[in-house]
Amino acid sequence: DVQLVESGGVVVQPGGSLRLSCEASGFNFHSYAMSWVRQAPGKGLEWVAAISPSDGTIHYTPGVEGRFTISRDNSKNTLYLEMENLRVDDTALYFCAKESLQWLFQFRFDSWGPGTLVTVSS
């Protein structure tokens, strides 16, 4: 069974930095593009960033470009999100999400982790 488990969410002050991790199991991690999607408390879903399986192609939503960095270590089956210069409005539950098809950016997310909560507050 596919499993995605996020970690690294904490309370951080505005302007601070954080790294989130997502450990994957139950599928060929190196074959799938992966995304981060976030959900502010009581709000809807917002796609944040995506990374290709192996060639390093990356896409971001405009609001985080230059502050967030998505990366992956296929040898560790782990996806990362480095977040810098955090703002109060970055407060959210951060999900990692797996593509449904191998190799391609399809943005069709067939598996999600339970999420990790990032709170940006002074």
Place this chain on the structure above:
Amino acid sequence: EVLLTQSPATLTLSPGDTATLSCRASRPISEMLAWYQQRPGQSPRLLIYDTSNRAAGIPARFTGGGSGTDFTLTISSLEPEDFGIYYCQQRSNWPPVTFGGGTRVEVK
């Protein structure tokens, strides 16, 4: 950026009723629209992709349709586990991928 507007914001229905959810895109998105269900305290679950294709394990009571800018999700004969929030999502014009604001289906 493609904006997705979902309506209504809330549907109040009884088990056994039929729910019809709407998603309107700010410009044509072909058929590249998906629907997700999020039950309270859970992660989203893919229901429908490319407008009308049910994801693996999704019951036949979930039906997607539409084209261009107007899309619908119909849930026939609501079961207790169907109550939650439903989001549409487009992948026609990216980045960014965008989601609608959600429709809450609640018990009458």
